[in-house]
Amino acid sequence: MSQLVVMGNTSLKGEIKASGSKNSVLPILAATVMIEEPVVIKNVPELRDVQTMISILQQIGKTVSFENETVTVMPGEILVGNVPYELVKKMRASFNIIGPLTMICGWAKVGKPGGCNIGQRPVDFHLKGLEAFGFRITEEHGDVMAVIPNSFEKEIVYALPFPSVGATEQLMTTAALMEGSTITIENAAREPEISDLQNFLNACGAQIAGASTPTIKITGVRNLHGSEYSVIPDRIETGTYLLGTIATKGDVKIHGTRSDHLISLLSILEEMGAGIEKGQDYLHAFWKGPLKPVRISSEPYPGFPTDLQPIITAVLATVEGTSVIEENVFENRFGYVDELNRMGARIKVSSSHANICGVDKLSGAEVVAPDIRAGAALVIAGLAADGETIINNVTHLFRGYERFQEKLRTLGAKITFYPDEE
């Protein structure tokens, strides 16, 4: 199993640059399936999940190159409407390909993603939405088959049961090419990544309005054309480094970031008593004395992001008093708590709540990272703890954090990666 070994009692100090957003670029890459001209996407982070999406595009016939943070997707000669489970199981965002691929090929067969370490994560909203658009959906042998209707209704309205990020992206992208139809998605997710996808699609000739509000309206067009587009900075990566700075009593400036995408985190950090300076395109976090405990509920945007929930828990583990975290997005996002408790934290989970009783100091231990964000939380806990922490199963981290060890080392961390021996 791959490992990271982290030396404790380290304060993160220095300056780094934010990477492009993983969760923006994945649906943007999926949308390129529908564009039969060259597309150039800039500020793309070099991550395993991005490589997986590129492999899918190549598998269905696109020619894709990736260098200097730039992905170029060329139109391929043949598009195959088939994405095997082998690729979908590596990353759930692969499922975002099914709508765009069906629009181009007339049909698509994509492996149905299973559950994962943070919850069951079904795709029923994606499928019900596509059915509301008129697609015929069947499931067999673990695959989902979608077939395009002969024509689309003139007016389609679909209300999501929950503002799902992936389903909003899937439906908004698919609808962009439904010529002759006006599609309204209600109770849409409002995450900044949805606006980024809207901006990208509109730059390619789509007619979409309303991203960042609960109602998105799409007027389907006949074709999308090529364009050059730069993705937004990764707000979860920035949030991770801000929290790492506070956990380690450090002082870090993150350049090229967007404070307007992190309002809920920044207000919690201020409530905790952390030092925060917001610049035009940077965020600066610094320690200015003992922190206060807080109550936090993870919510869809603009609420506190579920992806930062494990990481702020690692910070609160050593904040005197009792903090309470409520997880409202995924049903199983406290899987890392036992690992933090192995490091001396005092956290009790009962259904969707975690009560965190702050201790003076954590102590290094051998732990296992159950998912991307929990892995980052354990690394931060390890940096702040006494002694050495060994984090197993860290390949998850490279799915979501670009040049993770390199950036941490720039900030003074002593961290060593031992790859899987297989």
Ligand code: EPU
């Ligand atoms: N849900 C359903 N049915 C669906 C879709 C979602 O029940 O068809 C439920 C999910 O099970 C979950 C909730 O709705 O309980 C929200 O899920 P959502 O669809 O919003 O999440 P997602 O699109 O699968 C994206 C991010 C996640 C992030 C969530 C929430 C990408 C590639 N992934 O997932 O990011 O946690 O939104 O903000 O955009 C990560 O980066 O580490 C990560 C997990």
